[in-house]
Amino acid sequence: MKTKAITLAIILTMVITVSKFIGTENYYHPEFRENKNSNGMAFAYPPAVGILSNSKNCLTCHANNGQWKDDEKTIIDILDKDTKKSFKQPDGTFLIETKKGEPKTVLTIIGRKKDNAIPAPYRNAWLYIDPTTIGTNSLSKFAPGWDVNLPMSCRLVGDKLPGYENADITSLPMTIQPLSNAKDAEMQLQVMLTKGESVKGNAQEGMSGNYFEKKVKLKIIQ
Numbered sequence: 001m002k003t004k005a006i007t008l009a010i011i012l013t014m015v016i017t018v019s020k021f022i023g024t025e026n027y028y029h030p031e032f033r034e035n036k037n038s039n040g041m042a043f044a045y046p047p048a049v050g051i052l053s054n055s056k057n058c059l060t061c062h063a064n065n066g067q068w069k070d071d072e073k074t075i076i077d078i079l080d081k082d083t084k085k086s087f088k089q090p091d092g093t094f095l096i097e098t099k100k101g102e103p104k105t106v107l108t109i110i111g112r113k114k115d116n117a118i119p120a121p122y123r124n125a126w127l128y129i130d131p132t133t134i135g136t137n138s139l140s141k142f143a144p145g146w147d148v149n150l151p152m153s154c155r156l157v158g159d160k161l162p163g164y165e166n167a168d169i170t171s172l173p174m175t176i177q178p179l180s181n182a183k184d185a186e187m188q189l190q191v192m193l194t195k196g197e198s199v200k201g202n203a204q205e206g207m208s209g210n211y212f213e214k215k216v217k218l219k220i221i222q
Helices: 002-023
Strands: 035-037 040-042 074-080 094-099 104-113 123-129 146-148 152-156 167-178 185-196 207-221
Touching: 074 185, 074 207, 094 104, 094 167, 104 123, 104 185, 152 167, 167 207
Parallel strands: 094 207
Antiparallel strands: 035 040, 074 104, 104 167, 123 152, 123 185, 146 167, 185 207
16 A cells, blocks of 8 residues: 555656746747647757747847858868868868768868867757758758758857868768659758747847858759
């Protein structure tokens, strides 16, 4: 009898705890609190831009008010993980080529060249997104027919990579793979360099940042 009473007390405590947790609104982006679709209600936390929201980019929530607007010292690059060769083209876009069914791992490099006059951003956020999928019900906003393991991230600056010793960067791998139904696609790489912390309920307060957008072309080769 005593054991049953203890068990019942534990279960009751767990139910109360979970109920309080579910009932707590702890969101920095109120427009992502509720999303109703055919599956019911879903909750999301950034980076939810273009995933559960119809927002086109980060500027729906965040201010473009940072000190890092100049492209000259800003680093946004995509490298082949094995060869460390950049996919950047002369026009500033990126071209990633691979065969159907063949996985390719790339490195997304984001940061700033060291500058004693301006403090470096200490957090980089980025998202690879096919703009034609914004507003659809699909949870994946990457190019249709392409498998991907990490299309977005928010990472503190401080990664080390040969060739970037004089810069404050983040460097993270992403593996993509064109499936049998994949086609050539044109993506956006949306980037935010940030410093500070968002104010709860108002992401434009307390944090400074700058938004950048790059075109990324995915091409299937024979």
